[in-house]
Amino acid sequence: MSLRVLLVEDDRELRRTLREALEVEGHRVAAAASLADARALLAHATAEAAPQIVLLDLGLPDGEGATLLAELRRGSTLPIIVISAREGEVQKIGLLDAGADDYLVKPFSIGELLARMRVALRHGGLALRPAVTHYAHGALLVDLAAHRVQREGQEVHLTPTEFKLLARLVRSAGQVVTHRTLLAEVWGPEFTEHTHYLRLYMGQLRAKLEAVPAEPQLLLTEPGVGYRLAPPPG
Known part of the structure; x- marks a missing residue:
């Protein structure tokens, strides 16, 4: 299942790392570096x-993440996880x-x-299973976390969209x-009618x-519906 995640973190490198890791899991991430951006x-x-x-950092350039937490809690039960270098027990309990x-x-x-x-979502009644990030079928090996694709032991270069x-x-x-799901999640919701994009990139x-x-034995077409990757053996 794909989630929509708001990541509020001012550290550029950590923001990039978390965003990439979450996107590997299939989640759609909107990233903010400040309270104003969020x-x-x-x-x-x-x-x-x-x-x-x-996912909410506390020390932001224009204020405290705790302020946004209070604003959200006035009208929302949205799961919020604080991510911070601050270890004080009193502050943890307060937040x-x-x-x-x-x-x-x-x-x-x-x-x-x-x-x-997963725990926070489960408490809200939404079950989220760990994403599949490895795939092996015949000569093809895919490791999403390592951003690696191999065929017959050789590295395969894919474009970011591929x-x-x-x-x-x-x-x-x-x-x-489905076509619509692939277009929305790979290109964006405004591209759901652009099926020619899918035909072009599936061909590539x-x-x-x-x-x-x-x-094709792996990347299979379901006529009029979408595409399917053949399940791994066993």
Whole structure:
């Protein structure tokens, strides 16, 4: 399942790292470096783009993340996880009492963050299973976390869009993913009618990954519906 995540973090490198890790898991991330950026994203988000969970740093250039926490809690039960280098027990307790669903102290592993997100969502009635990030079928190996694709032991170079398309299919290996879903999640919701993009990029992927591109065995077409990545053996 893909989540819409609002990440509020002023450290550029950490923001980039978290964003990339979350996108590998299939989530759509809106990133903000300040309270003003976060408020603008929240104010202008459509119902389809509204975040389903917030990751919130405390020390921001224009104020405290606790201020945004209080604002959100006045009218929302949106799961909010505080991510901060501050370890003080009194502050942790205060923020949890103020409505934070969890408090994660930096530095932390991506695995722990993802687990905490699953718990926070589960408490809100939404079950989230760990994403599939590895795929092996015959000569093809895909490791989404390492951003690596190999065929017959050789590295395969994919463009960023090709990789995003393949990653989306890997996360649903064995299942049909509709044209609209692929277009919305790879290109954006405004591209849901541009099916020619899919035909072009699927052709490019098949040329790089299939033994016989004209007779695909892995990247399969479901006529009139979408595409499916053949399930891994066993």
